[in-house]
Amino acid sequence: MDQAETVRTPSSWVVVGLDNGGTCNNATVLDATGQFLVNNLVENPSRVLDGPESAVEALADAFNGILQLTSTPLSLVRAVGLDTPGPASAHGVISSKGATNFNQVSWHGFDIRGALEARLGLPVVYNNDGNAAALYAHHRHFGAAAPEHSSVSAIVGTGLGGGVVEAGQVVRGAAGMAGELGHVQIPLHGVLEDGQPVPQCNCGFAGDVESIASLTGIKNNLLPYWLTRFPDHPLNDEPIAKAAKALRGYGEKDDALALAVFGQQAKAIGKLFTIAANFTDPSAYFLGGGVVEAEPHFRQWFLNSVREATALRDEQKAVATFALVPDRDMAGARGAAVAALNQVSPL
Numbered sequence: 001m002d003q004a005e006t007v008r009t010p011s012s013w014v015v016v017g018l019d020n021g022g023t024c025n026n027a028t029v030l031d032a033t034g035q036f037l038v039n040n041l042v043e044n045p046s047r048v049l050d051g052p053e054s055a056v057e058a059l060a061d062a063f064n065g066i067l068q069l070t071s072t073p074l075s076l077v078r079a080v081g082l083d084t085p086g087p088a089s090a091h092g093v094i095s096s097k098g099a100t101n102f103n104q105v106s107w108h109g110f111d112i113r114g115a116l117e118a119r120l121g122l123p124v125v126y127n128n129d130g131n132a133a134a135l136y137a138h139h140r141h142f143g144a145a146a147p148e149h150s151s152v153s154a155i156v157g158t159g160l161g162g163g164v165v166e167a168g169q170v171v172r173g174a175a176g177m178a179g180e181l182g183h184v185q186i187p188l189h190g191v192l193e194d195g196q197p198v199p200q201c202n203c204g205f206a207g208d209v210e211s212i213a214s215l216t217g218i219k220n221n222l223l224p225y226w227l228t229r230f231p232d233h234p235l236n237d238e239p240i241a242k243a244a245k246a247l248r249g250y251g252e253k254d255d256a257l258a259l260a261v262f263g264q265q266a267k268a269i270g271k272l273f274t275i276a277a278n279f280t281d282p283s284a285y286f287l288g289g290g291v292v293e294a295e296p297h298f299r300q301w302f303l304n305s306v307r308e309a310t311a312l313r314d315e316q317k318a319v320a321t322f323a324l325v326p327d328r329d330m331a332g333a334r335g336a337a338v339a340a341l342n343q344v345s346p347l
């Protein structure tokens with residue numbers, strides 16, 4: 001694999017980051033000086049559909065595989081960071097109602113953090129995937145100054161994930177449900193068109209951020225409305241799920257329908273960030289997800305649109321940053337590793 005040779009002193013140590021997804025695990029190694037020893041995706045099948053036992057074994061395989069790949073002796077590993085999709089408790093107990101990726105009954109209420117800790121015999125630090133990506137964005141952006149800053153990240157995917165970082169640490173909340181930004185309800189004035197139906201979210205809320213700023217929101221709410229406004233658009237001939245996925249490609253070509261939909265998403269995220277501005281007044285607002293992989297002119301337009309839709313006071317404008325979350329595919333594993341490093345070696 002393509003990576004620089006690392007030189008270690010016998011006293012140096014590392015943490016491992018494991019990102020658990022619906023189909024794959026991704027693994028990385030972070031050393032005590034804050035350097036990642038892997039520059040690319042290192043994946044293995046996650047086997048979550050085979051149930052908890054198989055999935056924990058697959059995570060152990062990912063752990064052993066990444067140590068082998070980086071020639072890291074087990075004795076140097078101080079802790080392991082793990083992230084999974086939510087909903088789960090602050091300490092990695094999968095929701096008692098299950099979750100999209102964990103739909104077998106044996107997953108309901110399963111302590112994946114505790115099970116991996118027992119399997120590996122090492123401390124395991126848990127975050128949900130949105131929080132892990134938020135933590136990575138924060139530390140990548142601020143570097144050594146991370147403990148002096150706060151940030152909020154919105155990650156647009158199938159749903160809308162993200163997280164809130166305060167003084168370099170993820171805000172977890174009493175039940176582990178802080179930073180569920182997708183289900184924050186926003187004022188819809190100035191977001192929706194006259195006569196546009198109020199978007200509905202799978203969580204039961206109407207008009208929350210995810211009901212607009214997510215692939216699910218496009219499919220269920222935005223596209224069905226906007227197609228009626230563009231009756232001659234070719235996407236009228238496609239099944240709605242396929243049309244929703246194709247929309248970003250149209251956006252990159254400045255298609256009017258696509259820009260109307262993504263413009264609404266940007267406004268919704270701007271409303272969310274306006275709430276954040278009045279709630280924790282962060283130093284940085286990060287935007288991640290599929291949009292990071294879009295063509296540069298389109299993703300810059302999207303980021304600018306979010307910034308324009310975020311109402312900041314002059315004092316806030318002078319200090320706040322808007323930026324894209326880098327390294328989309330690796331953000332989870334890297335953020336999980338950062339959390340483990342922070343636990344072993346507090347900021």
Ligand SMILES: [Zn+2]
Pocket residue numbers: 182183201202203204205208210211
């Ligand atoms: Zn919701």
